[in-house]
Amino acid sequence: MWNVRGAKMRILLIHEDSVAKRASGSTRYAEYFLNQENLDVDVLHKGPAMRVGKNTFFSFLLNMPHIRGLNETILPVIRYYRTRKHIRDKVKLLEILYDLIHSNTVHIVDYLSVSEKPTVITFHGVAATECKYVTNLEKMRTEYHALNSEKNVLTKKIDKLAKIVAVSDLIKRELQSEYNVPADKIRVIHNGIDTELYKPTTDDPTGDYFLYVGRLDKRKGFYELFDVMKKLQDKKFVVISSIYKYGKLSKYSRALCDLSKKQNNIMIKSNISDEDLKRYYSNAIATILPSRYDPFPYTVLESMACGTPCIVSSNSGSVEAIGEYGAVFRAGSSTSLKKAIESLSYPDTWRQEVRKRVENLFSVDVFMSKILSLYKEVIEEHTVY
Numbered sequence: 001m002w003n004v005r006g007a008k009m010r011i012l013l014i015h016e017d018s019v020a021k022r023a024s025g026s027t028r029y030a031e032y033f034l035n036q037e038n039l040d041v042d043v044l045h046k047g048p049a050m051r052v053g054k055n056t057f058f059s060f061l062l063n064m065p066h067i068r069g070l071n072e073t074i075l076p077v078i079r080y081y082r083t084r085k086h087i088r089d090k091v092k093l094l095e096i097l098y099d100l101i102h103s104n105t106v107h108i109v110d111y112l113s114v115s116e117k118p119t120v121i122t123f124h125g126v127a128a129t130e131c132k133y134v135t136n137l138e139k140m141r142t143e144y145h146a147l148n149s150e151k152n153v154l155t156k157k158i159d160k161l162a163k164i165v166a167v168s169d170l171i172k173r174e175l176q177s178e179y180n181v182p183a184d185k186i187r188v189i190h191n192g193i194d195t196e197l198y199k200p201t202t203d204d205p206t207g208d209y210f211l212y213v214g215r216l217d218k219r220k221g222f223y224e225l226f227d228v229m230k231k232l233q234d235k236k237f238v239v240i241s242s243i244y245k246y247g248k249l250s251k252y253s254r255a256l257c258d259l260s261k262k263q264n265n266i267m268i269k270s271n272i273s274d275e276d277l278k279r280y281y282s283n284a285i286a287t288i289l290p291s292r293y294d295p296f297p298y299t300v301l302e303s304m305a306c307g308t309p310c311i312v313s314s315n316s317g318s319v320e321a322i323g324e325y326g327a328v329f330r331a332g333s334s335t336s337l338k339k340a341i342e343s344l345s346y347p348d349t350w351r352q353e354v355r356k357r358v359e360n361l362f363s364v365d366v367f368m369s370k371i372l373s374l375y376k377e378v379i380e381e382h383t384v385y
Helices: 027-034 056-062 068-073 075-080 084-097 127-133 137-156 169-179 222-231 251-262 274-283 298-305 318-322 334-343 349-361 364-381
Strands: 009-016 039-046 100-103 119-123 161-166 186-188 210-213 237-240 266-269 286-289 310-313 326-329
Touching: 009 027, 009 364, 027 039, 027 364, 100 364, 119 364, 127 137, 127 169, 137 169, 161 169, 161 364, 169 186, 169 318, 210 274, 210 298, 222 251, 222 334, 237 274, 251 266, 274 298, 286 298, 286 334, 298 310, 298 318, 298 349, 310 318, 310 334, 318 326, 326 334
Parallel strands: 009 039, 009 100, 100 119, 119 161, 161 186, 210 237, 210 286, 237 266, 286 310, 310 326
Antiparallel strands: none
């Protein structure tokens, strides 16, 4: 087991595909941990198609693509004991293998709470808030299931959590206001991005368009952006999104396609490569993040790492990322967004300064340094000498 004299820390990392699927998130997130020399990490991966039900943790274990210790040690036992009670009992076997368990999903903490090993959970969003912005039935079911798990853990089993990581100050405030989580229980650690992967593709950006990257739905603020694009026909906009859902054009996709045929200032791009994405980031005047609610999106870091400032909504963790380099508008207001776009003006030096801000505050190295510091602190607090 890990100790202060320098042995590797043994960590079980649990994460989901809901963390951004582009090169900056999901698989890359796990790789950040796997590449640390002073960590010995197993990754338990929850795929998007996995059923969420009574035996969630059991499903996790049986469907994982990568985990070394559990394959040989725990799976034969888990396969035999299929009931919820027996699964909970066998979770205690994790104490043999790991110094700390770090989960990026609230769903299985209910099972982990029977273990004496310290558990850290990262909140990438708060379901109690997310539910207020749900716009379709499928998403509603997912969020309300998460809400039930969230309530159970944060009201009944919070003492079992060694620490809660919030990806933004916005999330910390929501955890405190919704569940009265003590401030000293929460550590704000913003997401990190690989600044070698995301960097400017040119020294002479065209700077002739505003960029939007994301889903075309109400929560992402596309209604407000759509309204602005209709009114600002003297501005050029590039929209990068998957416009098809289940093989059909969604309501917003159809409206956008129709508008792009009437106006020549809108370009739509879909299913582009990461290299093309970086090129679009690097040449934009600014990237627009109009979300009505967004805890801390990778998009803002991707854009800034490519040297491009952002225009962000007030109800977003992105406000914490941009600092003075960009503009903030009132969430849900197309009038406020229009004014922000029309008034945005900045010196050439901003592009270099935006890039430096990400390198200094939101790089992978900074992110992992804070995570490792938290791990050491938590393990030392739970170590009996």
